[in-house]
Amino acid sequence: MRTEHTFRAKIRALTDGAATGLAVLATVLVVAPLVAIFVYLVYRGAVSLNWAFFTRNPVPVGESGGGMANSIVGSAILLGVGSLIGIPIGIAGGVFLAEFGRGTKLANAIRFTADVLNGVPSIVMGIAVYSLVVVPQGHFSAFSGGVALGIMMIPTVCRTTEEMLLMVPNAVREAALALGVPNWRSVLAITVRTASAGIITGCMLAFARVAGETAPLIFTAFGNVGWSEKLSEPIAALPMQIWVYATSPYDEWHRLAWAGALVLIVLIVLAVSLVRYVTSRGVLKGAS
């Protein structure tokens, strides 16, 4: 009896150790590819990056040099249009969910729809916007690409706005109302203002997420080898250009793809770190 007991205890201790070891191993296996991707990306990107990358347009195959200036400008325009569409609608949706629709069936349904929209594959968004905007318009355009990105931003912005507004204490709302402030002003100037750091965080998160999207742009913004800043014309975008260059057989283009990837990832990591910094400092400073 006694020996059996110590034997079982040993087995249990061993299992415990093995489980701990496996969990550590899993963590190492997950961290390893990330470190590998980052180190390789920074190495290849830093070697390839130069001033011309930011200032020059692509050159034909065979010539060396050239850059992705048009793609950088194109991405900025696309993201600008996307933000103009996605951020106001997203914030308004979040305000509805948190301020007007709390606990109602409609709000629950909208919250659920937003989550579902968040899960729709970006490629499906791309072909849907293609048939919604590009086909009636008759040609690919920067505008349609911006619409696709904007739609993809809405659910993230909406849900984070709602969550941030829910953290604002009711006392703040009641204080505003008691002073005779109309409801619309109390929402905009008091509640949204109080949660503004968190809401901006949500917008940046959505921005970072769509900044790297390629699939919805292939059939909307389409890409452009030259310089373009018109909303009605096809336009180049950084992630799309990385895709084109990565799948090409030319070394010079591979170099540009790595440089573009480094620029893109630096932008995204900056945004995500900023978000984390803001959220860790307390979203509602001075609210409670």
Next chain:
Amino acid sequence: MPEIHLSQLQFEPEPVPQNGNCHLETVSSEAAQVREYLLSRGNSAIADRGFRWLMVLCALSIFGIVVLIATELVVRSKLAWGQFGLDFFYRAYTDTFTHKPMYWDPVNGHFSALPFLYGTLVSSFLALLLAVPLAIGVAVFLTEMCPRALRAPLAFITELLAAIPSVIYGLWAVFVLVPLLREHLNPWLIKGFGWTGFFGDDNPTGLGFLAAGIILAIMILPIISSLTREVMTAVPRSQREAVLALGATRWEMIRVGVLRNARIGIVGAIILGLGRALGETMAVAMVIGNNPQIQRSLLANGSTMSAVIANEFAEASSDLHLSALMELGLALFIVTIIVNAFARMLVWMVTRGTPSSVH
């Protein structure tokens, strides 16, 4: 000495107190009346009503977008649906000369979704097979074992993994992962396990289902592990303490006290990861080889629903071709909606009542 069989103990999750701030119901009726009065007293009833309706309109536009996407996809895929009906999803055409099954032949106007369904399923399940144990391991380590100092940086790293764009994963896979598979892993697999038929040696490129599965696994890991962490932290502390008080080791505590209580949520997290994998496009399109065929070998080239749309949509040769691609998109849309809705429901069942985190 009585034996304690920990595995026989059942725990019911205790009710978690609702976050009082977030629910109008908990506000006393008196306060609600005062609020009602204050709201109705204002002399800006028109502005208030207008503002309210504007917000409702914007919220409803989210509905509108989903409905618009669905109708556009249905309308544009009508041609292919009329031509092939349900056959599109399970039947192939036999070529009259070679007597081999033909799946996707834009030149002669034969379209079948079969190889793409197969490719999507194989690559996604391969990804789950690789990612799920790792993701749960990471979640267990981060919530239960990790030293406090390491927790924040490790969580940040997994968050970063989620923020890397698909196309950069693809770029890395094309130039690092695929050569690695081609030179080292694939020959080893063919030599060791070639007899099973899953690792044929007729594709020397290194591209294929296995490469797609591995890169997908890396991509869905963060979402599975962060959601698993969320449901694990939602398990009340008292559960852990109760199991520890019975003399359990740490692993027994995790298994009985945490994982068992969180299992529904973990399944939800896995299904959410599956939903992500099903729709992932760029990275897969770059490494799967883009060949519409059905082969048993995991090292063979294949294609997925999203990859074929990305590759062929811009240069579709005919209306029927375009329509067939639209129908693939519609199928993907419906499947991901069902998968996501189901997963959200499972996660919500576990985490409701605890304040949700932003991510």
